[in-house]
Amino acid sequence: MPRLRSFILALPAALAFMVPLGAHADLKIAVVNVPQLLEEAPQAKTAMQALQDEFAPRQREILAQQKELKTKEEKLQRDGAVMAENERRNTEKDLRESQRELQRKQNEYVEDLNLRRNEELGKLQRSLLQEVQAFARAGTYDLVVGEGVLYRSDTLDITAQVLAALQQRAKSSPGPKPATPAKPPAPKP
Numbered sequence: 001m002p003r004l005r006s007f008i009l010a011l012p013a014a015l016a017f018m019v020p021l022g023a024h025a026d027l028k029i030a031v032v033n034v035p036q037l038l039e040e041a042p043q044a045k046t047a048m049q050a051l052q053d054e055f056a057p058r059q060r061e062i063l064a065q066q067k068e069l070k071t072k073e074e075k076l077q078r079d080g081a082v083m084a085e086n087e088r089r090n091t092e093k094d095l096r097e098s099q100r101e102l103q104r105k106q107n108e109y110v111e112d113l114n115l116r117r118n119e120e121l122g123k124l125q126r127s128l129l130q131e132v133q134a135f136a137r138a139g140t141y142d143l144v145v146g147e148g149v150l151y152r153s154d155t156l157d158i159t160a161q162v163l164a165a166l167q168q169r170a171k172s173s174p175g176p177k178p179a180t181p182a183k184p185p186a187p188k189p
Contacts, residue, residue: 029143030158042170
C-alpha cells in the first residue's frame with residue numbers, strides 16, 4: 001500500500017513532465033473523495049446495516065450476560081457476610097468463571113465483527129472502484145485521482161456525481177455490480 005500511495009502522490013508531478021505543455025488543455029482529470037463514497041454510498045449503508053443485523057443477537061446475549069453478572073456481584077456484596085464459608089467460596093468461584101466466560105465471548109465478538117467488517121469493506125471498496133472506473137470511462141475522463149492530491153479545483157471533484165450514480169444503482173438493483181452510469185454533465189471550460 002505505501003508504494004501505491006507514493007505512486008499516487010507522484011502521479012500529478014509525473015504527468016506534468018510527461019504530457020506536452022499544449023496537451024494539458026485536452027486532459028479530462030477528476031478527483032473522487034473515496035472516504036466520502038465509503039461513508040455516504042447507499043451500498044455502504046446497506047452493508048453496515050447487514051453487519052449490525054448479523055451481530056445483533058450476539059450483542060444482546062453479551063448484554064444479558066453482563067446484566068446477569070452484575071446481579072450476581074450485587075448479591076455477593078449484599079449477602080456475602082451472612083453466607084456460609086463454603087457457599088460464599090462457591091459463589092465467588094462461579095462469579096470468576098462467569099467473568100472469564102463473558103470476557104471470552106466479548107473478545108470473540110469483537111474479533112468476529114472486525115473480521116466481517118473488513119471482509120465487507122474489501123467487497124465495498126472493490127465495488128466502488130469498479131463504479132468509479134465505469135463512471136470515468138463513460139465520462140471519457142483521462143485521469144481520476146482518489147488520494148494524494150495536494151491541490152484540486154472543486155470543478156474537478158466528481159464525487160457527488162458518482163454518489164448519485166451509486167444511489168441510482170441502489171434504487172434499481174440490490175446487487176453491487178457496477179453498470180454503465182448515466183453520462184456525466186460536460187465539464188465547464
